Amino acid sequence: MTIAQVAVVGAGYMGGGIAQVLAMAGFQVTIADADATTTRHHLERLRREAVEFEEQGLFDPGSADLVAANLHAADSLEAAVADADYIEEAVLEVPEVKGPVLAAIEAAARPHAVIGSNTSTLPIGGLAANLQHAGRFLGVHFSNPAPFIPGVELIAHAGTDEAAVVAAEDLVARTGKLSARVSDRAGFVLNRLQYVLLKEAASLVEEGVASAEDVDIVVRTTFGYRLPFFGPFAIADMAGLDIYAAGFRTLAEHYGERLDPPAVLTELVAEGHYGVKQDGGFVIPAGDSAPLVAYRNRAYARLGQLLRELGPAPL
Template sequence: MTISTIAVVGSGYMGGGIAQVLALAGCSVVLSDQSAEIASANRERIIAEAGAFAEQKLFVADAAETIARNVRAAASVEEAVEGVEFVEEAVPEIPAVKAEMLGRISAANPTAIIGSNTSTISIGELATHVQNPERFLGVHFSNPAPFIPGVELIPHDSTRSSAVDAVATLLRSAGKSPATVTDATGFVVNRLQYALFHEATQLMEEGVATADDIDLIVRTTFGMRLPFFGPFAIADMAGLDVYEFCYRSLQTRFTERFATPDALRELVEQGKLGTKTGAGFRDIDPARIAELIAYRNEAYVRVQQLIDELGPHPFDERT
C-alpha cells in the first residue's frame, strides 16, 4: 500500500511540523484541531514558517508554495479523516484526550491506518479505544519534527505487519528514518534520553559539575559521536574489555546502578572484544577496520568544522 492522503489531528507545534514533512513529500494533508479556526490559523502558521525556513536554507526554496498547495484545514476531525489512507493523531500527551480522539477518528474512518504520536503512553492501551485496532500503531516523531530524521514505529500485539510496512515506506519517502520497536514503557528514545538526564541530575545534585559544564562535556565528548554511531558501535570501538573494566570501577561506589550487563560480560568471556577482534555487539570484517577508523576520524573533524561554522554556541557564555 502506498499512502498519499493523510489527516493530521492536532495542528499544534508537533502536528504542524508533521504536516510540513508529509506535504513536502508530495502527500495531500488535511489538518484538524479543536475548531476550524484553530486548524486554519495553524495552516497559515506552518506556511509562513516554511517560507522562513526556506530563507534560512533549511527547506527547499518553494517549500511554502508546496505546503500551501498540499495542506488544507478541515472544519472538524470527522471531515479531516474522511476517506484518507492514514491518520496521525498528535493531540496533547494526556491518555484520556488521546483515547477520546482515537475513538472519534476510528469511528469516522473504519479503514485508514492510524498512528499516534505518543512518546510514552502504551500503544496496547490506546488500541483498546480504536475500532479495528489491527490498523493502529505508534508513530512517534521527535521534536522538531521537520528536522529530526528518526521516527519510532511501535506496533501493539495485534497490529498487522502491512500497516507498519506502509507507514515505514511513507516515512522513508519523506526523508525520515523509521525504526520499529516493541510496545515497552518509554519505547527507546525516551528510555535512553531520560536515563542520561537522570544521571546528569545526579551529578549536578552531588556537586560533581554544574548544569552548564555537564552540558558542555556531553556535547563536546561522546555527543560528538552520536550523530554517527549508536551506543553499541561506540562500545565496540572502545573495546568491550575496556567497558567491562569501567563498569567494575563504577561499581566501587554504585554497585547496583552500574551492574555489568550480562550481554557485555558474555561477549568478553567469549573473547569478542569489539572492533579490535572483529566481533562484538556489531561485527565487522577485520579488513574493513581501517576504513571504519578513517570514517570515524573524518566524521568527528567535519562535525567540529560545522560547529565552528555555526558560530558561538548560544548557551556558552565563555566562547
C-alpha cells in the first residue's frame, strides 16, 4: 500500500502540527476543519508558523517551502478525503464528536484508504464501532507539539488489518519519527504512564511531602534527566534489578500492595537476572558495560550543556 495523498481532519493545534510534519515529509496534505473559512485560516497560520519556525532554527532549511507547496485546504471534509490514501482524524477528544466525523470520513474516502485517529486515551475498538469497514482503521497517536516530539503510538484494534498497520508504520518512518506498536487499552502507553506520574505527584503535594514546585524540580533534575535517552526498563537494568526489587519491598511496607514488586521484576531477580551487572535484564543484555556508561555520561553532560544554554523555562 503506497501513501502519497494525505488528509488531516481537524486542523487545530494538534492536527495542524501533524499536517506540517506530513507536508515536510513530502506528502501532499489536504486539511479540513469545521468550515471552509476556518480551514483557510488554519492553512494560513500553518504556513506562517513554518516560516517563523525555520527563521528560528526550529525547522530545517527549506521546510517552509515544503509546507507552502504540499499543504492545501479543502472546502469540506468530503473534498479533503476523497483522493486520500491516508486520513488522520484529529478532532476533539470526545466520542460523541469523533464518532460522526469518523463515519463521515469513511463514507467519503476511497474503499482502501487507511484511517487513523489521533486519540490519546479513547480505546480504538470503541471508535471502530462507528465504521462499517473497520479493518482499515487504527490509532496513530502523535504527541503534542507534533512537529517536535519524535514518538508516535500505533494502536490496532482487534479487527485492524495488518496491512493498515504496516502502511501507518511506513508513513511515520517517512516523517523521521519513531513508531511503537501498543495494544488497544485506554490511555495506551504514553498516557497511562503520564497520568500515573501526575497522580502520584499530586498525592505527594496533598500529603505535604513537597510543594508542586519542588516535585517538579526533583522530577526534571533526577530520573527525568535520564528519560530523553533511556526508558524505565533500561534505567532499571543499569541500576540493578535486585536494587529495584528491594526498593519496591520498602515502598510496599509503607504504602501497601499498590507498590508491591511487579511479578515480572521478581521473576527476573529470582532467576539471577540483575541487569547489566549480572545476566542481563529487561532490555539490556549482560556484557561489557563500558560503552553504555560512556554514552550515558556523554549524554547527560551534553544535556546539561543544552539546559545551561537555554536557561530556565519562563514559568
